Amino acid sequence: MTTVKLLSDQEAEANPAIKLVFDDIRTTRKSDFINNFWRGLANDPALLKRTWEGLKAVMAVEGTLDPLAREMIYIAVSTANGCSYCVHSHTAAARARGMTDAQHGELLSVIGLAAQTNHLVTAMQIPVDPEFDIP
Amino acid sequence: MTTVKLLSDQEAEANPAIKLVFDDIRTTRKSDFINNFWRGLANDPALLKRTWEGLKAVMAVEGTLDPLAREMIYIAVSTANGCSYCVHSHTAAARARGMTDAQHGELLSVIGLAAQTNHLVTAMQIPVDPEFDIP
Amino acid sequence: MTTVKLLSDQEAEANPAIKLVFDDIRTTRKSDFINNFWRGLANDPALLKRTWEGLKAVMAVEGTLDPLAREMIYIAVSTANGCSYCVHSHTAAARARGMTDAQHGELLSVIGLAAQTNHLVTAMQIPVDPEFDIP
Amino acid sequence: MTTVKLLSDQEAEANPAIKLVFDDIRTTRKSDFINNFWRGLANDPALLKRTWEGLKAVMAVEGTLDPLAREMIYIAVSTANGCSYCVHSHTAAARARGMTDAQHGELLSVIGLAAQTNHLVTAMQIPVDPEFDIP
Amino acid sequence: MTTVKLLSDQEAEANPAIKLVFDDIRTTRKSDFINNFWRGLANDPALLKRTWEGLKAVMAVEGTLDPLAREMIYIAVSTANGCSYCVHSHTAAARARGMTDAQHGELLSVIGLAAQTNHLVTAMQIPVDPEFDIP
Amino acid sequence: MTTVKLLSDQEAEANPAIKLVFDDIRTTRKSDFINNFWRGLANDPALLKRTWEGLKAVMAVEGTLDPLAREMIYIAVSTANGCSYCVHSHTAAARARGMTDAQHGELLSVIGLAAQTNHLVTAMQIPVDPEFDIP
Numbered sequence: 001m002t003t004v005k006l007l008s009d010q011e012a013e014a015n016p017a018i019k020l021v022f023d024d025i026r027t028t029r030k031s032d033f034i035n036n037f038w039r040g041l042a043n044d045p046a047l048l049k050r051t052w053e054g055l056k057a058v059m060a061v062e063g064t065l066d067p068l069a070r071e072m073i074y075i076a077v078s079t080a081n082g083c084s085y086c087v088h089s090h091t092a093a094a095r096a097r098g099m100t101d102a103q104h105g106e107l108l109s110v111i112g113l114a115a116q117t118n119h120l121v122t123a124m125q126i127p128v129d130p131e132f133d134i135p
Numbered sequence: 136m137t138t139v140k141l142l143s144d145q146e147a148e149a150n151p152a153i154k155l156v157f158d159d160i161r162t163t164r165k166s167d168f169i170n171n172f173w174r175g176l177a178n179d180p181a182l183l184k185r186t187w188e189g190l191k192a193v194m195a196v197e198g199t200l201d202p203l204a205r206e207m208i209y210i211a212v213s214t215a216n217g218c219s220y221c222v223h224s225h226t227a228a229a230r231a232r233g234m235t236d237a238q239h240g241e242l243l244s245v246i247g248l249a250a251q252t253n254h255l256v257t258a259m260q261i262p263v264d265p266e267f268d269i270p
Numbered sequence: 271m272t273t274v275k276l277l278s279d280q281e282a283e284a285n286p287a288i289k290l291v292f293d294d295i296r297t298t299r300k301s302d303f304i305n306n307f308w309r310g311l312a313n314d315p316a317l318l319k320r321t322w323e324g325l326k327a328v329m330a331v332e333g334t335l336d337p338l339a340r341e342m343i344y345i346a347v348s349t350a351n352g353c354s355y356c357v358h359s360h361t362a363a364a365r366a367r368g369m370t371d372a373q374h375g376e377l378l379s380v381i382g383l384a385a386q387t388n389h390l391v392t393a394m395q396i397p398v399d400p401e402f403d404i405p
Numbered sequence: 406m407t408t409v410k411l412l413s414d415q416e417a418e419a420n421p422a423i424k425l426v427f428d429d430i431r432t433t434r435k436s437d438f439i440n441n442f443w444r445g446l447a448n449d450p451a452l453l454k455r456t457w458e459g460l461k462a463v464m465a466v467e468g469t470l471d472p473l474a475r476e477m478i479y480i481a482v483s484t485a486n487g488c489s490y491c492v493h494s495h496t497a498a499a500r501a502r503g504m505t506d507a508q509h510g511e512l513l514s515v516i517g518l519a520a521q522t523n524h525l526v527t528a529m530q531i532p533v534d535p536e537f538d539i540p
Numbered sequence: 541m542t543t544v545k546l547l548s549d550q551e552a553e554a555n556p557a558i559k560l561v562f563d564d565i566r567t568t569r570k571s572d573f574i575n576n577f578w579r580g581l582a583n584d585p586a587l588l589k590r591t592w593e594g595l596k597a598v599m600a601v602e603g604t605l606d607p608l609a610r611e612m613i614y615i616a617v618s619t620a621n622g623c624s625y626c627v628h629s630h631t632a633a634a635r636a637r638g639m640t641d642a643q644h645g646e647l648l649s650v651i652g653l654a655a656q657t658n659h660l661v662t663a664m665q666i667p668v669d670p671e672f673d674i675p
Numbered sequence: 676m677t678t679v680k681l682l683s684d685q686e687a688e689a690n691p692a693i694k695l696v697f698d699d700i701r702t703t704r705k706s707d708f709i710n711n712f713w714r715g716l717a718n719d720p721a722l723l724k725r726t727w728e729g730l731k732a733v734m735a736v737e738g739t740l741d742p743l744a745r746e747m748i749y750i751a752v753s754t755a756n757g758c759s760y761c762v763h764s765h766t767a768a769a770r771a772r773g774m775t776d777a778q779h780g781e782l783l784s785v786i787g788l789a790a791q792t793n794h795l796v797t798a799m800q801i802p803v804d805p806e807f808d809i810p
Contacts, residue, residue, distance in 0.1 A: 001668060001670075001673050002260045003258065003374075004374070035266065035267075036263075037255075037256060037261050040256075040259040040261050043371060043375060044376075044378065044379070047255075047379050050597060051382070054248060054251070057590060058244045064237045064241055065245075072204070073211045073242060074248075076212050077212070077246055079212070079527045080211075081215050081249075081250060081254075081257075082757040083257055083352070084263065084530060085262070085263050086249070086253050086256055087528060087678060088678060090249075091267075092267040100199060101719075102198075104678075105719030105721075106193075106200045107208060108719065108722060110194070110212075111208065111524050112521040112522070112524050112525045112528075112726070113189060114208070114209045114213055114221070115212060115521050115523065115524035116186070117190070118213050119516050119517050119519075120182075120186065121175075121221055122216075123480065124138055125137045126141075126172050128219065128220050131168060131227070132223040132224050132227040178510060179507075179513065182517075185514075185732060186517070189725060192725060212524070214389055215389065217487040217623070219395060223541065226543040236584075239544070239583075240583060240584030243390055243394065243584065246389050246390070247390045247591070249389075250388065251383065252382070254382050255378055255381070257349045257354075258382075259378065271533060271535075271538050272665045272666060273664055273766040274664045276666075303671060305671065306669050307657070310660075310664040310666050313779075314783065316462070317660075324455060324653055324656070327451070327649075328646075328649045329653070333642075333646050334646055335643055339609050342605075342609070343613060343616045343650045343654070344653075347616050350621050351620050351654075351659075353658040353662055353757070356654070359669070360654075361672075372604045376603050376604055376605045380598055383595060383614075384617035384626070386591070387577070387591065387595070388623040391580075391626055392621075392623055394544045394581075395543050396542060398629075401573060401575065402575075404635065407799055407800045407801060408628060408631040408800050409799045440806065441801045441803075442796060445796075449641075449642075449648065451649075456652070456791070456795065460792070462784075464788070468777075468781050469775060469781055470747075477744070477748055478782060478785045478789070479785055479788075481748045482659070482752070482755050482789035482793065483793050485751075485755030486622065486790060486793040488622070488796050488797055490796045490803050493807040494803075494804070496807075497806070505739060511739055512748060515733055515734070518729060518730060518734070519748070519753055519761070519765075521726070523752065523756040526715075527756075528678065529678055530676065531681075532677065533711075534711050534764070537710075538767075615798065619794055619798040622797055624800060648795055652792070652794050652795045653791065655790040659754055659789075659790035662754045662757055663750065663762060663782075663783050663787075664783065
């Protein structure tokens with residue numbers, strides 16, 4: 001059950017603004033597969049376009065972080081925000097970019113550790129050490 | 136203002152269980168600096184020991200993720216969990232491990248993007264695509 | 271699977287304290303439908319009564335915010351807190367109060383944007399501008 | 406800096422609806438001290454009244470959980486929700502109800518552990534075991 | 541203390557990519573004031589540009605939600621995400637758009653109520669009623 | 676659907692590092708049942724071992740908090756972090772340790788109340804009263 005309709009390919013084809021984005025997703029990803037997230041966003045073509053362009057600008061360009069590192073950071077945020085869909089989709093994306101079982105295990109270890117110390121710090125209300133200041 | 140006392144070096148020295156951990160932190164990190172987090176945890180020496188050993192096992196060992204990637208994942212979780220202290224301390228640690236301004240900018244970009252799509256997914260209650268299943 | 275029993279109409283009828291609240295829900299909402307949330311809370315009649323009276327005092331009275339605006343704010347909080355049930359129930363309530371697809375799209379846009387900037391601010395630890403002070 | 410004015414005793418005295426609640430807080434707690442939370446809520450006397458009555462009904466009555474256990478649960482939720490003020494105020498309340506350093510250390514241990522396993526579970530998307538069903 | 545430098549007007553003027561965005565912020569908002577958020581983002585001109593354009597497209601255009609409603613939704617999300625800066629800046633923005641004390645009180649009431657029922661639902665693991673399905 | 680494989684007993688038996696932990700779980704809990712959480716963690720035997728030992732040290736030892744109080748705190752954190760699995764597993768554990776319906780109702784009441792006041796405090800940005808300082 002969703003709170004919006006998930007648009008079919010046929011419905012998407014019928015609206016040029018949606019078709020343009022779906023075509024670009026397919027070209028950029030070199031795949032015919034359009035996942036449900038975009039089919040939901042397509043209810044608002046302007047939001048669909050902005051979200052896809054934002055994602056493309058961050059995830060689908062050359063940069064100083066390699067694509068796998070970006071996917072792992074994405075998984076970390078999605079986990080902390082409790083987004084099941086996002087954890088699934090970005091774990092699949094990380095696997096597709098070569099994440100090994102060992103790397104996944106280390107990612108989980110860091111996520112779990114960070115959550116633990118985040119909560120300990122908050123419960124103790126620890127003040128920031130001046131040594132952490134960025135000169 | 137904290138909810139626990141932050142133990143001074145003198146107080147830590149007076150308790151062998153605490154001293155052992157503080158000495159190991161200093162040796163492992165090759166630095167005399169003990170940040171406030173450990174001084175707060177020292178109120179419960181068993182919790183201090185467990186937390187330090189957990190952190191050392193995840194962050195201070197060779198693995199398949201490089202130390203900078205681990206710090207970035209730590210920052211991502213700490214941001215989503217809203218832990219100011221942790222954001223400060225692990226951004227400082229990432230800088231110390233060579234994070235450039237460009238890398239920090241990309242890290243922020245991924246964190247912001249993930250948070251945005253996490254919330255969009257949750258608001259639309261998008262079902263997981265079967266294609267994301269791990270075979 | 272729940273962590274409490276969901277009380278049937280028959281079980282609710284058998285307890286006067288629960289029956290009183292269920293009757294008031296039906297009268298206030300002009301509908302026979304009692305959703306699962308109240309059937310779960312009914313395990314603790316005092317908690318059921320307090321929660322219903324709190325909700326009625328906020329959502330079912332005349333005020334300076336129109337009922338649709340209140341439902342949208344409710345959806346926003348429920349999304350950020352990751353409550354699937356609440357997102358579903360209050361999106362349905364907003365639809366029942368006339369929310370259009372265009373309004374829903376704008377609501378999603380604001381929610382996504384806010385989440386993105388919330389995380390960017392936290393990751394940068396931006397200090398509050400004095401200009402934001404309420405005189 | 407706050408987003409609402411904190412009402413002084415003089416301002417509170419001038420409004421009978423506020424005065425009634427402040428008087429009841431003082432009587433119930435057997436103390437003249439009104440903390441800032443109530444001074445902020447007093448901008449909306451109806452919200453002040455509802456919130457105080459809700460809190461009194463949960464925290465200031467006889468029940469099956471002892472008052473210290475309730476304060477510890479309050480600290481746990483406040484920590485996970487990242488509310489500094491609430492962590493401070495309810496840790497002070499727990500201390501006033503006799504929480505020892507050892508109990509505080511155990512509380513922190515459980516909070517940190519729960520946060521860690523919460524995140525591990527979410528990152529792995531573990532399905533609920535049928536054995537956990539409440540018969 | 542921040543994790544990035546906050547760029548001064550002089551530093552911003554020296555970089556055409558930043559200057560372009562700062563100029564557009566000033567023109568769009570009809571004010572010389574550039575708040576700290578943008579001064580932090582300016583460390584990464586591409587992120588600055590994307591974030592500003594995203595915000596402008598959602599918050600500074602005509603739409604079906606009035607500007608005050610959008611600010612209130614922004615406050616709601618920022619509160620649930622625990623972003624102090626965002627709560628301050630968007631409460632100030634809502635005040636500037638005419639939010640009255642009574643409206644603020646109702647906003648707070650809905651936020652508090654939603655948080656309460658979000659947590660109750662999650663603790664009881666209530667299943668979504670089929671009646672909430674969007675036809 | 677999970678993001679890791681859930682190891683069967685046969686697969687666990689085949690790896691001595693996993694077998695050792697599973698045996699200890701069974702011995703400590705005096706039950707043959709190994710829940711899915713451990714079967715997922717078993718993909719990374721070192722993470723499995725660390726997590727189990729951390730949990731055993733906090734939850735399965737004598738201390739100043741009774742086992743039921745610890746389970747209730749665990750439920751509180753898990754609820755605020757939105758972890759369905761954890762809410763289910765620790766509510767089952769609390770029931771097994773004797774939690775009554777009345778105690779569960781009070782636990783829910785405190786969780787809901789704390790969430791409400793957490794959000795109200797954050798939306799008002801209430802400063803910590805100096806009276807809450809721990810001497």
